[in-house]
Amino acid sequence: MATVFNINTGSHTPIYAQITHQARHAVLTGRLKVGDQLPSVRALAEELVVNPNTVARAYAELSREGLLESRAGRGVFITQKRKVFSRAEGWRRLEPQLHALIGEAMTLDFTPEELREAFEEQLGKWKKTKGGE
Amino acid sequence: MSELPVIQTRGLTKYFGRKCAVDGLNLEVPRGCVFAFLGRNGSGKTTTIRMLMGLVPPTHGSGTILGHDIRALTPEVRARIGYLTEEHQLYGWMNVRESGEFQSKFFPKWNAKIYHSVVGHFALKPDAKVKDLSRGERAGLCLALTLAPEPELLMLDDPGLGLDPVARRALIESMIYLTRKSDRTIFFSSHHLSDVERVADYIAVFDRSVLRAACPLGTFQECVRQFRLRFAGTPPALPKINGLLQAIRTEGELRVTCVHANRETENTLRSLLPLEMETLPLGLEDAFINYLGERGEKTFILSEMEAKQ
Numbered sequence: 016m017a018t019v020f021n022i023n024t025g026s027h028t029p030i031y032a033q034i035t036h037q038a039r040h041a042v043l044t045g046r047l048k049v050g051d052q053l054p055s056v057r058a059l060a061e062e063l064v065v066n067p068n069t070v071a072r073a074y075a076e077l078s079r080e081g082l083l084e085s086r087a088g089r090g091v092f093i094t095q096k097r098k099v100f101s102r103a104e105g106w107r108r109l110e111p112q113l114h115a116l117i118g119e120a121m122t123l124d125f126t127p128e129e130l131r132e133a134f135e136e137q138l139g140k141w142k143k144t145k146g147g148e
Numbered sequence: 149m150s151e152l153p154v155i156q157t158r159g160l161t162k163y164f165g166r167k168c169a170v171d172g173l174n175l176e177v178p179r180g181c182v183f184a185f186l187g188r189n190g191s192g193k194t195t196t197i198r199m200l201m202g203l204v205p206p207t208h209g210s211g212t213i214l215g216h217d218i219r220a221l222t223p224e225v226r227a228r229i230g231y232l233t234e235e236h237q238l239y240g241w242m243n244v245r246e247s248g249e250f251q252s253k254f255f256p257k258w259n260a261k262i263y264h265s266v267v268g269h270f271a272l273k274p275d276a277k278v279k280d281l282s283r284g285e286r287a288g289l290c291l292a293l294t295l296a297p298e299p300e301l302l303m304l305d306d307p308g309l310g311l312d313p314v315a316r317r318a319l320i321e322s323m324i325y326l327t328r329k330s331d332r333t334i335f336f337s338s339h340h341l342s343d344v345e346r347v348a349d350y351i352a353v354f355d356r357s358v359l360r361a362a363c364p365l366g367t368f369q370e371c372v373r374q375f376r377l378r379f380a381g382t383p384p385a386l387p388k389i390n391g392l393l394q395a396i397r398t399e400g401e402l403r404v405t406c407v408h409a410n411r412e413t414e415n416t417l418r419s420l421l422p423l424e425m426e427t428l429p430l431g432l433e434d435a436f437i438n439y440l441g442e443r444g445e446k447t448f449i450l451s452e453m454e455a456k457q
Binding site: 024029057068 | 317324325327342430431
């Protein structure tokens with residue numbers, strides 16, 4: 016289960032944020048499911064060779080978002096993902112990635128039409144794997 | 149933090165002849181943290197550590213370590229501090245086991261289990277002669293000798309110096325293992341920012357004898373930001389910006405790195421009417437290099453620690 020995390024030093028993303036990003040991503044893609052247990056703060060810190068306070072900070076943030084739950088004496092578990100960001104905040108987080116994607120596509124000489132098609136195709140695949148939600 | 153800091157200095161200063169090595173250092177190291185002491189070569193880190201250990205008398209200013217005046221440290225206080233220097237002192241004719249047995253005689257509290265686990269972690273053979281050890285193996289042995297007495301405070305002066313990546317990782321793992329005891333403090337100097345990023349709670353940045361930042365690691369990373377502004381032609385002249393560290397102009401682009409950027413900073417930059425402007429967070433290494441680069445302002449200190457107290 017802990018293979019979900021992969022830490023890169025020297026990145027402009029701080030280590031705690033790498034952990035939160037990767038946990039969110041793993042939940043979104045189904046690699047982590049509701050009820051799955053995560054290593055304790057101490058265990059993950061020793062496994063990733065990072066300061067335990069860094070892991071604690073990441074877990075605290077994920078708990079605030081409702082992604083994680085700490086059950087006394089039992090460990091840390093993935094809980095039902097509740098919607099935590101406002102729509103505006105969601106857009107604020109999404110926009111840089113859209114921006115980067117479109118920039119990259121234009122640099123590689125894709126036309127807007129091709130990009131739209133690719134987008135539709137990927138969305139179609141996504142719907143299938145998520146059971147047509 | 150209500151507890152007394154493990155290390156506290158006020159205006160700590162050292163001159164060697166007319167050369168100032170440490171200039172008016174005010175530093176506080178909270179108990180139980182991993183504190184990284186950063187700075188370029190010759191910036192005064194080792195002199196500071198030696199003053200804190202009572203090995204070099206300050207020219208003026210004061211300091212305490214574990215609550216005791218650094219000018220009058222007793223052997224009892226020193227025994228509570230594990231001090232690892234750049235130059236490891238070992239006896240070449242002893243083997244690994246004998247080195248441990250010899251060292252243990254000097255310490256009433258000697259945890260042989262720790263000694264063996266660190267020695268094992270660095271894959272040292274008990275009967276290997278010290279003189280035949282590689283640089284990384286010697287470092288491992290020194291670390292084992294420093295950790296076995298279970299010091300409250302570890303003072304590691306550039307422990308990663310000259311180690312290969314594998315040995316450095318073993319060192320970092322040992323440091324993280326040590327944080328299992330929550331009241332133990334680790335103070336270390338280093339040039340390996342990737343290691344610092346992994347283990348440090350706090351960093352202090354020293355530059356040419358002066359302390360220029362002391363804050364949580366995350367704060368440092370968050371405070372240093374780079375803006376990239378694109379222009380159709382040559383970028384316009386830069387107006388005054390508070391906390392400016394570096395401004396690099398290239399054809400059609402202006403890159404501005406500053407600390408404590410806020411709405412005002414952004415507005416000032418937007419008033420230059422760039423075609424496009426983006427904000428980039430910097431990695432620790434880039435942030436550090438920008439922070440200590442030649443071009444920046446040298447007048448501010450990041451100190452969230454003081455603000456919290």
